Amino acid sequence: MHVMLVEDDDSLGSAIKRALEAMSHAVTWIRDGRAAAAAMRDEGTDLILLDLGLPGRDGLDVLTEARRDHVKTPVLILTARDTLEARVAGLDAGADDYLIKPFHVEELNARIRSISRRAQGLAANRVEAGGLVLDLATCQVEHEGQHMALTRREFTLLRVLMERAGRIVRRESLEQTVYGLDRGVESNALEVQIHGLRRKVGAQTIRTVRGIGYMIPRDAT
Amino acid sequence: MKGASLRARLRWLNLAVVAVVMVLLGIASYSHTLGEVDELSDGRLAESARTLEALLAGDAGQYFRQARETSLSIAKPSRAAVIDVNGHHFETEVGFQVFGPAGHLRMFTSNLRNMTPPDLAEKGFGNVRFDNHEWRIFTLRDVQDPSGDASHPLVIRVAERYDSRNEITHALLIEHTVPLLIGLPVLALLIGWAVRRGLRPLDELAHALQGREPGSRVHIDLADPPRELQPVIEAMNRQFDRLEDSLERERRFSADVAHELRTPLAATLVHIENAMAATSIEAKAEPLQSAHKSTGALARRIEQLLSLVRLEAGAAAQARRELDLVPIVTEVVDEMALLIANGHVELSFFTSDERIVVLGHDAALRALIRNLVENALRHIGRGGQVDISLTRTSSWVLIEVSDDGPGIPVERREAVFTRFHREAGNNNDGYGLGLSIVQRAAELHGARIELLDSSFGTGLRVRVEIPLAWDPVA
Numbered sequence: 288m289h290v291m292l293v294e295d296d297d298s299l300g301s302a303i304k305r306a307l308e309a310m311s312h313a314v315t316w317i318r319d320g321r322a323a324a325a326a327m328r329d330e331g332t333d334l335i336l337l338d339l340g341l342p343g344r345d346g347l348d349v350l351t352e353a354r355r356d357h358v359k360t361p362v363l364i365l366t367a368r369d370t371l372e373a374r375v376a377g378l379d380a381g382a383d384d385y386l387i388k389p390f391h392v393e394e395l396n397a398r399i400r401s402i403s404r405r406a407q408g409l410a411a412n413r414v415e416a417g418g419l420v421l422d423l424a425t426c427q428v429e430h431e432g433q434h435m436a437l438t439r440r441e442f443t444l445l446r447v448l449m450e451r452a453g454r455i456v457r458r459e460s461l462e463q464t465v466y467g468l469d470r471g472v473e474s475n476a477l478e479v480q481i482h483g484l485r486r487k488v489g490a491q492t493i494r495t496v497r498g499i500g501y502m503i504p505r506d507a508t
Numbered sequence: 509m510k511g512a513s514l515r516a517r518l519r520w521l522n523l524a525v526v527a528v529v530m531v532l533l534g535i536a537s538y539s540h541t542l543g544e545v546d547e548l549s550d551g552r553l554a555e556s557a558r559t560l561e562a563l564l565a566g567d568a569g570q571y572f573r574q575a576r577e578t579s580l581s582i583a584k585p586s587r588a589a590v591i592d593v594n595g596h597h598f599e600t601e602v603g604f605q606v607f608g609p610a611g612h613l614r615m616f617t618s619n620l621r622n623m624t625p626p627d628l629a630e631k632g633f634g635n636v637r638f639d640n641h642e643w644r645i646f647t648l649r650d651v652q653d654p655s656g657d658a659s660h661p662l663v664i665r666v667a668e669r670y671d672s673r674n675e676i677t678h679a680l681l682i683e684h685t686v687p688l689l690i691g692l693p694v695l696a697l698l699i700g701w702a703v704r705r706g707l708r709p710l711d712e713l714a715h716a717l718q719g720r721e722p723g724s725r726v727h728i729d730l731a732d733p734p735r736e737l738q739p740v741i742e743a744m745n746r747q748f749d750r751l752e753d754s755l756e757r758e759r760r761f762s763a764d765v766a767h768e769l770r771t772p773l774a775a776t777l778v779h780i781e782n783a784m785a786a787t788s789i790e791a792k793a794e795p796l797q798s799a800h801k802s803t804g805a806l807a808r809r810i811e812q813l814l815s816l817v818r819l820e821a822g823a824a825a826q827a828r829r830e831l832d833l834v835p836i837v838t839e840v841v842d843e844m845a846l847l848i849a850n851g852h853v854e855l856s857f858f859t860s861d862e863r864i865v866v867l868g869h870d871a872a873l874r875a876l877i878r879n880l881v882e883n884a885l886r887h888i889g890r891g892g893q894v895d896i897s898l899t900r901t902s903s904w905v906l907i908e909v910s911d912d913g914p915g916i917p918v919e920r921r922e923a924v925f926t927r928f929h930r931e932a933g934n935n936n937d938g939y940g941l942g943l944s945i946v947q948r949a950a951e952l953h954g955a956r957i958e959l960l961d962s963s964f965g966t967g968l969r970v971r972v973e974i975p976l977a978w979d980p981v982a
Contacts, residue, residue, distance in 0.1 A: 301798065302782060309785055393781075
C-alpha cells in the first residue's frame with residue numbers, strides 16, 4: 288500500500304516510516320502543510336497519515352480543503368491534540384480515523400488495516416481470490432493450506448491484486464503502491480516482481496492485460 | 509458566625525427602629541395625657557370646692573343659719589350634717605368636709621368622717637393618706653359662714669381618691685398600648701414584604717450567577733440594576749473576563765505542553781518498537797540510537813517546560829531586586845561550554861560597562877539569557893558564530909544574541925512568538941518553546957523583544973530591551 292506520511296518531526300517521521308516499511312508499505316514522507324496540500328491530490332496514494340500541528344499550514348486546513356476538492360483518499364489523523372473538540376473537528380473535517388500521540392505501532396497498523404478494509408469494502412482481514420488466502424494482519428499467504436514465503440513487495444503486489452480481484456489493476460497504480468513516489472526504480476522492476484510472484488503462486492493465477500496492467504480473476508462461487 | 513440573612517437583618521432593624529420610636533412616642537404621649545388628666549381632675553376638685561362654697565352661700569347655708577338661731581354650738585360635732593354617700597361605690601371615692609372655725613366638722617360626706625382635720629397651714633392642693641388609700645385634696649379657706657359671722661370663716665376640703673384617677677389613666681394606657689401591640693406584628697409582616705421586594709435585585713443577581721455557565725464569557729446583565737449593584741456587577745464581570753482569560757491561557761498552555769511532549773514521546777515509542785521488531789542485532793542499532801536521541805529531546809523539552817513553570821511561580825513569589833547581568837551571561841555561557849566546544853562554535857561576549865545592573869527576577873533573567881544563547885547554539889552549524897552583547901543606555905539595557913544560522917524569514921517572525929510555534933525546517937528543536945520562555949521572562953520585566961537580521965549576513969539577532977524605569981503594577 289502506498290502511504291503518504293505528513294509529519295514535521297524528524298525523529299517521529301523517520302520512526303513511522305521505518306515501521307510502515309516493515310509492514311511492506313511504500314511511504315512518501317512530507318514534512319510541511321503546504322507540500323502536503325499539493326501531495327494529497329496525487330491519486331496514487333492509498334492512505335494519508337496526517338499530523339495536525341504542521342509548519343506552514345495546519346493539517347486540519349489541508350484536510351478540509353482536500354475534501355472540498357473531492358479528494359477521496361482515506362485519511363488517518365495522527366496528532367497530539369487530544370481534546371474532544373479536536374477529535375470531533377478532525378473527524379468532521381473528513382478524517383477516517385484519529386490516533387493520538389503517543390501510540391503503539393501495533394495499533395497504528397491495526398487502524399491502517401481497518402481503513403484499508405473499509406476502502407476495499409472488506410469485513411475481515413482475510414482476502415480470498417485465485418485459490419489463495421491472504422491474511423492482512425499477519426501478512427501471510429496460504430495456497431491450498433500451504434504457507435507461502437513471499438517478500439514484502441511480492442506480498443503488497445499480491446494483496447492489491449487480490450483485494451481488487453476481477454478488476455484490472457493499472458500498471459502505474461501497482462508501481463506506486465509498491466514503490467511509492469520513488470521515480471528511481473527501473474522501468475521493468477514491476478515485471479520482475481510479477482515474474483517472481485507467478486513462480487510462487489502459479490503462472491495462471493495472475494493474468495496480464497497487455498498495455499493496461501494485471502488482474503487476478505474472481506473466484507467462481 | 510453563620511452569615512445572617514441580609515433580609516432578616518433589615519427586617520429586624522426596621523422593626524426595632526419603628527418599635528423604639530413607637531414606644532417612645534407612646535410613653536411621651538401617655539405621660540402628657542397623665543398630666544392633662546391630673547390637671548383636669550385637680551381643676552374639677554377645685555371646681556367642686558367652689559361649688560360647695562357657692563352652695564353654702566345659697567340655700568344650703570340655711571342649715572348654718574338655723575343652727576345659729578337655735579344657739580346650738582357649731583362646735584358640737586354631733587350636730588354636724590352627714591351626707592350619706594354609700595349609694596354607689598364610685599361615690600365613696602370622692603367626698604368633702606366642711607369645718608367650723610375651731611376645726612369642728614360641720615358638714616361632711618360619710619366616707620370622710622374620720623379624715624384628720626386640716627392644720628392651719630393646709631391650703632390648696634395636697635395629698636393625704638387615709639383609709640389605706642392615697643387621696644388628692646383641695647382645701648379652701650376663709651369661706652364666708654352663711655350665718656354671717658365674718659370672724660368665724662369656714663374651711664372646705666374636697667377629696668378624691670387617686671384610684672379613680674388611676675382607672676382613667678389605666679384606660680388610657682390600654683388605649684395607647686393595644687394598637688401598638690396589634691400593630692407591631694402587622695408592621696413586621698409589612699416590613700418583611702417591603703424588604704423582600706426591595707432586595708429583589710439581589711435575588712435576580714443570585715439567579716443570574718447561578719445560571720451562568722462556567723467557561724462562557726457571558727456577562728452578568730440585570731435588566732435594571734440598582735445603582736448600588738452596578739459597581740458590584742461591573743467588578744464581577746471584569747473578574748470573570750480575567751478569570752476566563754487566565755483559564756484560556758492555561759488551556760492553551762496545557763494543550764501546547766501536551767503537543768510538545770507527545771511528539772518526542774511518540775517518536776521514542778515507535779523507535780523502540782521498531783528496534784523490538786527488528787530481527788537482527790544490526791537492525792536494532794539504528795532505531796535504538798534514534799530512540800536515545802529522541803529521549804534526549806524529550807528530556808530537554810521537559811526541562812524547558814519546567815523552567816517556564818518555575819518562571820511563572822517564581823515571578824509570583826519573589827520580589828525584584830538589583831541584578832548584575834554580566835556575571836549571569838558568563839555563568840550561562842559556562843553551562844554551555846560543552847555544547848560550544850563540541851560544535852566548534854565561535855562565541856563572543858561584549859559588554860558596554862563592567863557592571864550592568866537591572867531590577868529584576870534572578871531566575872527569569874537567567875532563563876531568558878540561557879534560552880537566547882541555547883536557541884542560537886542549536887540553530888547554527890558546526891563552526892558557527894554566536895555574539896552576545898549587553899549595552900546600557902540612559903533608559904534601557906539591551907541584550908542582543910546574534911547567530912549565523914538559517915534565521916527566520918521576516919514574514920514569519922511575528923508568528924514565532926505564539927507559544928510553541930515550530931519553524932519549518934528546524935524539526936527537532938523549534939525556536940518556539942525557547943522563545944516563549946524568553947517572552948514570558950521579558951514580560952516580567954516590561955521588556956520588548958525584537959527579531960532582527962543578524963550582522964553575520966545570515967541568521968537571527970534577538971534583541972531584548974529592558975527598561976530601567978518600569979513599574980510592574982502600572
